[in-house]
Amino acid sequence: MNSIFDKIREQVHGIVEKAFRACEEKGVLPPVQISEVFVEVPRERGFGDFSTNIAMQVSKQTRMPPRKTAELLLNEFDYSGTYIERAEIAGPGFINFFLKRDWLYDCLRLIQEKKERYGEVDLGKGLKVNVEFVSANPTGPLHMGNARGGALGDCLASVLEKAGYDVTREFYINDAGNQIEKFGMSLEARYMQIILGEDKVSFPEDGYHGEDIIQHARDYYDMYGDSLVDKPSEERRRILVDFALPRNIQKMRETLSAYGIEYDVWFSEKTLHDNGEVKRVVDYLTEKGYTVEKDGAIWLNGEKLGLEKDEVLIRSNGVPTYMAADIAYHYNKLVTRGFDLAIDLWGADHHGHVARMKAAMTPFGLKKEQLEVVLFQLVRLFRNGELARMSKRTGKAIALEDLLEEVGRDAARFFFNLKSAGSHLDFDLDLAVRQSNDNPVYYVQYAHARICSLLRKLKEEGITGRPIDEVDLTLLKENEELELIRKLSEYPEEVALAAKTFEPSRLTRYVMEVAAGFHSFYNACRVKGGEEELMMARLILVDCTRIVIKNILELIRIDAPERM
């Protein structure tokens, strides 16, 4: 068993189903089809520990008021062998269950048994999932959008691992195509400007204006001088790209590593072109009639795939588009490499691409659901209360590297993981830069440090916890104690929900609630110095809290300090 919730759900389901059958046999209720019995935690404690709305769900089938149905069921409830002590009917027809405290104490036993594996759920059944995130163009430094996508993607990957999926973290290197062309042109212009003077060489309108481009050119010039001046432009660009691109990629690796992200795979787009996969995929689509030829270009047949319009795959000049490469890339993930599911994290500005990519998978016998795209809204930067543009081309954007230096990895990751992907995120640099304690990351870290400090202090006095079997857990009966255990019991549930909804930010918010529960407990109950048996029981609770907090902080890769 991984979760007390699962156990309770099973128990309630069993009780309810048996009651329905009994009612049917007695002839007081008609036969009822129940697919699932929803069990939820009521908002109010007075409504019990768990409740179900099953009587309302089946009111159409029973053709009687929900409260009446609930009453008939209640008469047949058999609680033997369950945590349930009693049940009540309330409101429009809710059945509220009041449990014996054993379920909470068993939760502590479960945490002590599972330790750092507590919270794991088997949702994925070992399914192979590829999570691709950041995948920034290697033409410049990582920006805030990459930072958000990075935190969300990495944490989503962790959540899915915890939920029983076989996860691969992947970075797609856009080392081919138009962006690289522009990159080459920009480098060339900067290089020539160094030699011939800035006024003599015009800079391409749509080139990359960033400082980093100038730096690359200068570095090349410092190392190899003006050796490229007399070379043909094409060769000059190629050499400069070959010089600068690996440097950029290396830089991205380092920055992401400092950000706490380690990839399993760095996948090069160029290889898809070089080994002919892009061409093969387009040929296949053509063969199957999914393309049309128009104006000398090859287009994806939008009508046939249920799309609004056609999309160019191969330009009239014979160069494949990013779309063609992307189809080949996802084909590679789902077919060549056999992933069951590919999850992409894209900035919301790419949302128009989602339907196209999913549709483009179907000619290969793949299901649209095998490609999941998590869109995250873009980050808006504010500096001195003003909106700051974050375009690479203006070169004015704050880089992830700068952010890490200013606010640190923990705060950055926590901040980007606090809100759901779909909501806009205003990043106030002045606030984030401030090392103030209204930063929520400290709240959680402090709870962990407080626990460690407490355990340390007790140890210094020669007090260590006992095995849970030798502790009387029923001594835990203060409201703050019970509420804290309840909170801890939700962890596996939170993991499952985060995995199902692709919303890792749930866990960040959840761990704040755990910390809050602990702080409340800490202020209300003393661990040290009281009656020994009670102290032992509280030590178990404290240790369980430590396990859960550390567990989550490790999962989202934020430091769990033992002292602050």
Place this chain on the structure above:
RNA sequence: GUGCCAGUAGCUCAGCUGGAUAGAGCAACGGACUUCUAAUCCGUCGGUCGGGUGUUCGAAUCAUCUCUGGCACGCCA
């Protein structure tokens, strides 16, 4: 113009597949350290869930219309 996302307390956001009296943090105000870390806790204040209509026993949640903000609609990625 068409499409996607968002609109919930002064601010930033939760609210799971429709459920009971809509929540949290920050801000404001008032309290709590002789005892395990006050980077903490407790309390108060604060809402016509953008607006309308519909579906239903029941709607912040679903449908539809409308308003507002962001984004996308390229032989760019």
